[in-house]
Structures are given as structure tokens and as C-alpha cells.
Amino acid sequence: MKELNASLNSLGANDCMLVAQEVTSALARLEAARYRALSRLSELRGGVRSVIQEVALALSLVDGIAGSLVATGAALTSRLPRTLSLLDRGSLSGFSAQKVAEATAWLSDEDSLTADEVLESRLSGKNSTQVRKAASYAAARTDPAGAARRTTQRREGRRLSVVQGDSGVASIEVIDGQVEKVTAAWERINREARTLRDGGDSRTMDQLRADIALDLLLGGKGGATERAEVFLYMDMFTYLGLNDDPVKMAGHGHLPAALGRHIATGPNTVLRRIITDPLSGQVQDLGRTRYRPDAATAEFVRVRDRECRRPGCGSAAQSCELDHSIPWQFQGETNVADLVTYCKRDHRLKDEPGWTYHLEPDGTLRITTPTGQTYLSEPPPLHGPRSEPPF
Template sequence: MSSVDGIPSQRPAPDGQAASAESLLLNKMTRAELLAKVLSAEAERARMDALKLRCVAVLADSSAGSIRSVVGELAFALSMTKVAAAKLIGVARDVTGRLPGVLGLMDAGKLDYGKAAQVSDALSWLSDDKVGAVDAILVERLIGKDPRGVRRCANKLAAQADPDGLERRAAQKRAARRMILTHRDAGSARLAVEGPAEKCAAAYTRIDRLARKLSLSDKSRTLEQLRADVMMDLCLSGKEGISERAEVFVYIDYLTLAGIRKEPGFLAGHGPIPASTARNIAAGSKSVLRRLITDPATGQPIDLGRTRYRPDKALDEFVRVRDRECRAPGCTRPAQVCQLDHAEDWVAKAGETNQDNLASLCQDDHKLKDEPGWRYALDGDATLTVTTPTGDRYSTKLEPLHEPRYTDEQPPPGCAGQHAA
């Protein structure tokens, strides 16, 4: 077994025969032996987490260019969001620079990244002269606690260390109130609000009271369903029991819209939704339907071109409809809230203003594109390739709106002269 900086590295993935032998060995172990194996694997992961944090901290502090560039490259390399990459950098700097006790627990295999991140966030507002004392106490109190227990312990010690700072922290938290939309799967999403605890509790009480009142006459929905429906109705119309329209981009095949097929629809910023959900949205009294013609051989929208710098309304709408979401790897912000940008710069590289050189980028990714060493290129099929300052390349290819449909006149690639199945 090799090691890096004295920390054992993981073994290469076993082949089928070795994996089978290992499975047989595990099947012969007692329950206690298997649990010991699990604990050993967790300890090894904690030690590797410590190594990762050291590497990330050095990368962030020694790299040329802005921190935005480092965040973007780390996000692409680890296939994570930029928010997660920025958090990883923050935790790495904090743990390696201000929390030697926490880092020592990780080196000893007693604390993983998730728990270390909880401590880092809970103590982030403490000054350097106060955080050291808290870190020293935490070393004796964190072992054996679950993530929630770790956070509560760190919060309590931080509050005791700086009561005045806690007042400022509370004011900052209340000022940072926000609403969060998290897309899930199968046509569902989570809508949450972070704000003053007393107002959140009061809002929940009101929603719960209205839901319970409706439950007396509505037996078709559970109480949980009623709470969710009441909150949505209050947000959209100000009244419970009345729904309202919102502006979203939904893609649905014409034959599915007609009820002939059951192809899933696509909700920009979310992903696939059931055909019935897409049809219900399209059937809304205030829904606006627009025809989008696709190439039957590729499933992609048919393109069009312009020559001016600022795209006209038709080109702007087409690029957003084609892209559906931000084109940067890993980003799913809907195209309608993105900015259109030239892959080949219009000024420096005389890039044309047409669908072959325009891509939808959210504000963060638009700024990242302008960082030194970053290069963006669009291929003929609208595949966007991003080259980072270290030379790594990441590509995003548009998923077809429907599966390619081949004919005798237009056979699949590589099958010229053959009949399509």
C-alpha cells in the first residue's frame, strides 16, 4: 500500500476476481468484525479528508489569479457546484489555519470533513484570539457526536466565548434572510425560507392552522399535503385554496401534449418531469405555447443566425430555448435568468453574434469566463468546451429534446445506405 505524506492511500479498484474473493472474505466475518471494518474505513476517510483540506488550502493560497478562478477550476475538477467549491476552500483555510485541534482529530481518523465543516461554520465569526481557546476545548468534546451534536457543541462554546459577538452574529443572520429553491427529482422541489426564528415559527403556525381547518372538509389530502398546498397558495396569490401562474420554461413533445405518447417533459432549471405534469402546465388557462422545430436526426432545435453584436429578440429567445440552462459544467440555472455571451470574444477575437457563438451563462460563470487563462469554445453542435488555466478541458453537450428519429433518407451516423431499425 502506497502513502502520500505518510497517509496510506486507497488501494486500486479490485478486478472482478479480487472483488469476488473479498466479498467471500467479508461474508465469513462476524458482525463485530464487519463493524470494525466499517470504523476502520471511516477513520481512513477522515485522514484522507485532512490531506484534501491541506491540498485545497495550499492551492487556494498559492495559485495565480483570483479566488473566483480557483473556485471554478476546483468545481469542474471535483464535479461540484461553485458554491460547494467555495465552501470547501473556506473550510480548508479555516481548519488548517485556525483550528489545529480539529485538524488533529481528522489526522487521527476521529473526525470527518462533514463534521469539521460544521465546526468551521459555527466558529467562523469568532476572532482569531478567541477561536483558539474554543478549538482546544472542542478536541475533548467532539468525539462520538453526530453532526447535529457537533454543531450544537461548537455553537454553545462560541456563544460563551464572545457574547457580544453573538449579538452581532444574530443581527447579521437576520439581515441575511433569504428564500432558497432546491430542485429535486420527479417533478418536485423544495422551497425554504431562512429568517428570524420567531417569524418562521409564526408562519408555520398560521399555515398549520389553515391546513387543519381545511382538513375538516377535505379528506382527499393528508395534513402534510394541505400544509404544502396552503403555503404555495399563500405565496402565489395571497389566499389559501387559489393557485396562480408562474413563468417557467417547459418543453413537451407535441404528440405527448396530444396524449398520444408519454415522453417526459423538461422543466428548465429542474430536469425531467412526468408527461402528465407537463400537460397540466400546458393546459393552464394562462399558459403560453410556442412552437419549437427540432431536427429529427439530432433532437436539437433548428438554428438561425444574426450578425449584430447585441442579439435581436428572435436570436435571444432562440439561444435561451436551445440552451435551456446555464451552459457551464454543473450549473442548472434556467436560461431565462442567464446572460448571453460570445464564446469567441466579439471585440478581441471578432466573434460573430449568431447561435454558433452565443451561449447562456449565469452571472457567476460569465464573470469566470473573463478570468485570465479561461477559454470557452462552441462546436457546431452547440457543445461548449471550457479550458481552465491548468489546461484541463470540460465539455457540456446539449441533451436532445427527443431521441433522434432516423429515416431511409437520413440514416444514423455510420450507417449510410442501411435501413433504420
Template sequence: MTSFATPPSPVDTAGADAALSEYCDLEKEVCRLRARQVRALERYSSCVGSRRSATAELALASSVTVRQAEKKLNLAEALVHRLPCTLAAMDRGELDELKASKVAEPTAALSDEQARRVDEIIVRRLAGKNSSTLRRAVNGVILTVDPDGYERRSILRRRARQIRLHHDDETISTLTAKLPVEQASAIYASVDRAARQLRRLPGEVRTTEQLRADVFAERLIAARGGAADIRADIHVYVDLCTLAGLNNDPAELAGYGPIPAWLARQIATEPSSTWSRLITDPDTGQLLSVGRRKYRPPAGLDDFIRVRDRECGSPGCHRPAQFTDLDHVRAWGAAKGETSADNMGGRCGFHHRVKDEPGWQHIPHRDGGYTVVTPTGRRYVHQPAPLHEPRTAA
């Protein structure tokens, strides 16, 4: 049988050029609008006394995370007060918000005078640079402008090494580690070497990328040679019928969201897993009780609140409840706030502190939810999602 390759479609050069020109023109308009947003954010920040409060309200108003809101405020203040040349480049449509951040973030530790010096130099080197190349160029200028400070900050950054967990879609998460460059390079080289050795074994069907990931996970969780299993405290919510294999309704992993039934059953049947009985209201799907038949008996109210809330109680924050602080919605003591399920919720450290900022109000609901009122008077309702759909017969 003879096969023929499909001939390439003729190129409409004029049409492509016109479309690309329109895109570039619109991109310049977007950059100019971003510059206006930057100035508006700086004015907003100057009107709010507490930076923590300003960050929390911006996160709610623009439906972004606290970290993203903080980065937006930092960028706005840096561009307006310390990096006028970079902001002027945005006004001209030459620089987008992402590239502007690549100038602002590395210069944050500099004095105002040093930052302006870097700003004046780098604005002449913007042409043709993507965001990654621009950041490298900025760091090169910083090394020239402030070599001693760069060395001091390098030492501090190495002390601030850390790992972070970010949940992605479809049962995958991203684990990142900030490490000294020589350690990170050595770890990657070691994992890569082991993966390539495994790849050469007869019958091995995993790709090199898959093998790198598997070697990395194996070394951290249960290294070869008899290291003890690492037990992690995670909360998985799955109904009994799904657990028994009678249906395949999605389950929920606290801090992540929906997971497929097969994964919930896999986690539940691990030898180290423990089960708790949850009683829910059939009309609403909300939690009524946490059973006490468990390897480690629950601490009553504490367990109930963490299981009910699943995540930090602030809208948009997905910190798992088992890693949050239990807090009175209406303050205990003078405000006569009760230590009860109706008046308590789990909050991450940041939102726990925001709650006590001037102008913030939290009005509790009886089912564990509450209404948040911000200093500008905006209202946001937080409602724990039901553990299942209502089951009352029609």
C-alpha cells in the first residue's frame, strides 16, 4: 500500500503578518493598562493602615491567593516608588507585568538608591529579552551595583531553604525544594544517574522522566535498605458505597479537592491507614458527628471541626484543616464567644491574624460557615461544601 504525505498548506504571509501585528499592538495596550492597575494598587495600599489587612482584602476582591495579592502589592509599591524607569516602560507598552516583576523582585533587598541605579541601567537592555533572560540580566547588574550585599543575601537565602507543596489537577501535585545550588545540582545528578541505570535494565518500560520521579519519591518515602515507613496525616473523605466498590463516586482529599474512587480505595487500604466513621445530615450533606472507633481516639471537638472544615475557613485558602489553628469566630471571653462547633473554625496562621485586624468582622453560621466583612464593607460568605449530595427521597 502506497502512502502519501499531506502537502503543507500554503502560507498566507500577509494575513499572518497582519494578525501578528494586531496581537503585538494589543499586547502594548495590555501593558499600558497594567501600568494603570499598578498605580491604582499603590493608591489603595497607601489608604490602608495595615499591610496584612490590605493583602487579605485584595485577595478576596480579586479572587486570588494571599501570596498572589502580596506579590501584586509589592510590585505596585516597588514600581511607583523605586523603579520609575521600569514603570515608564510599561506605560510605553514595552514591558508587561511579568517582566516588570523580574526587575522588582531581585531589587527588593537593595536600598532605594541602588534600586534606582539598577532601574536606570536595565531599562536600556530590555529589547529582545524574555522574562527569564531579563531576570538574569538584572542579577548581573545587581552584582555590579551591590557585590557585598549580594554575598550577604546569598548566605541568608541558603539559610531560608525550604520545600513547598502545590496541588495540580488529576491526582498530581508538585513538590518544590529551595536548596543551595550545589546541593540541588547534586541531587538531580544522582537521581538522573540512577534513573538512566534503571532505564537500561531488560524489560524496563518507564521513561527516563518517570524513572527520575520514581527514584526521587522512593528515596524520600522509603529508601531501599529497610528504612522505616513515613506516616503522614491526610484526610480522605469517601462514602461507604464507594469504599466497598458498589459505586465510583468521587472522594475528596483535604487541601486538594476531588479524587477518583480508585485512588481513595487505594489510600484507604494501605496497611498504615486508619478509618473514622462520619455521620452526616442526609438533607444537607453536612457533618453531624465524628465516630470514636479509631486507632487513635479523636479529641472530640477538635477532630469534629477539622474534619468538618477540611480546609482553612477563609474563602480561597486551601490549607488543610489538620495544619490550621482552631479559632473562635466570636472572640472568647469579653465577647462571650462559646467554645463550640458553631463558633469555632480552622484558619491558617495568616488568616488567623487577619481576623483580629481593625475593621474585619466574622459572623458565624450554625453549620460551620460564616460571613466575612472586610474593612471596606465588602461581604464574603464562606460555606463548607457538603460531604455528599442531599439523599432525602423525592
């Protein structure tokens, strides 16, 4: 690899393009092998849902991407053999093959084979958007009545999604919203943004549309919003401006210290005292005078864990379920040494055959998957380790 990288520095533009094309074809063939391996794994494990989480842990992927890979592998090796052959020849990327699998997922196996045959000569050289459109069209032509039913089901399956980003931002997205309502909502937001802009508001149209949409969702208008609850983790030295260590928002990720201080000093902010070990940063205790003991225990566990404890899951602990490491019926105790937080999906995963969980006294969770892989989940410290107390 070093020799290849070194030789690239001496190539001309045309040769560089040829190398990029050859590598892309080679990657497609490797992706074909990965899809076959994941399909075989799912087959050996009986197609259980927990295969997705197992693949996510093993390949360091989020569950959504792992699920797409597993589903695409199963589709390519069963009902889309011609599309798989395009990967083997290096003429279609793995991402584009995923688009074909998604666009034809609702078809019967027989109709999938028909659409696959139609698509074989139409996908080479196409980008992923073109592939998706071609596959959707082929699927609709193969089963027109099914396409109509799918449209109804998609509209009934509308939902709202939150995507956490970096640098103090996040996105709210309406998934599968009814097209006429989405269009009408956009027109209303755009109209109000244009009115404010024409009235001298200095914000850009993009900023205005985003602010108006959020204000409407929070029941206000023009910047007036209702109080909302978020959990922000910041040590006292950062809060006082004595350092600029990143701040953690549960369910989102890290924020710059300046933004954390801005949020923490808001007019409706409520602060909670959290006591940590001065060296390790692990949460030891928190102010709880207004809580009953059982509520205080739950609050402590959620503050300590911050997020769902399965590695890779970022669900905020405040929306998670509490679970006994040792089941209650087997003398498990309801205390901070036996409780951990899981989102609803990962709480169910814990009871799947072959998954074992062990909670250490220090809060470290050891997870072993059905294939024997072991992963550790440690409660995150509030601040980084220090060589000596900060006072």
C-alpha cells in the first residue's frame, strides 16, 4: 500500500482517474463479499432482530446502517441475484445496490426477480440517485396495485425524527409526511419568513424559516418559546470560565464550552449539584433534597449513565428505561449498583437468546454477543482524569 500511495504522486490526471475507477470497482467486489457474509450470518442466527445490533457492534456502525447492510445482503443473495452480479463485476457500488434493495423490498420474491431482470442492463454507470429512481420505477411497473397500497402505507407511517449533529446543532425531520401538508407547511413558513425579511429582519431566509418552524412547534411565534428540558453536563470550572473543556448534552453529544455556558445561564435554566470523584470524574452523588429515595435512585442512575448503556446507542438516559442487572426475581436489588439505563429497543435486546450482561461494582457493563464478542460500556466521567485534585 505504501508503494501504491507513493507511486500515485508521479501519475498524471488521466492515470489518477483510471486508478480511482479501478479501486472503485475493487471496492464493489469487496462489498459483494461483505453482503454475502452478512446474509450468511443472518441465516445462521435464524434471522433474529438482534443480528443488527451484533453487526453494529462488530463493525462499529450505528444500528440504522447495520440494519440496511443486513437487509441488503439478504435481498441480494435471494431475490436480486442479477444486481449482486453487477457488484461482482465491479459495475455497481454497494450503496447503489442498497438503493435497489430498498426500492424493491415491498415486492414479492417473484416480482423482485422480474424487476431485477429488467434492471440488470439499466444500472451500470448510473449514480445512486439514478439507480434509486430506476429501481422505484421498475418496481411500480412490476406491481402497480402493490405500488398503490405502498403509497397508502407510507402516508400512514408518517413520523417525526431527530438527528443529532455537531457544533451545537440538531435536525427535526418529518418522515413520510403527507405531501400536500408538507408542501402547505413549507409555503406558510416561507411566507412568514418573507414577511419578516421584507419588514427589515436581518436574519437570512434559511435562518428565518428554521426559527419560525421551531417557534411554531414550541407554541410560540417570533422567538417566544415554551420551556423545554435538556440535560447538560458541565463541571464547575467550565461553568465559571476557568477552562474551556467541552460540555456534554445527553442524547446529543459534546458542545463547545461557550455554548454550554450560554445554555446554562438562560433565564429558565435550573442547575443541579453533582458530586464527582475529583480524580476520575465519575459521578458519586447529586443534590436530591426534593426527591423521594426511589426517585432519587432513578435520577442518580440516569445522571451517571447519561445515555443508553449499549455501546453505540446515543439515546438520552432521561428517555430510557431502568433495568436490573440481576433480575428482580433472582434477588436483584433496586439500587445504583444494580441499575443501568437502556432505550426500549436495547432493553428488549438484553433478553434475546445468547446475549449476556454483567455489571461490575464500578458501573462497568460487560456485554457478550451470541458470536462470543465482548464489549465494555463504562459510565462516562463528568470530566477527564486528573493527576491531582483541582484544589
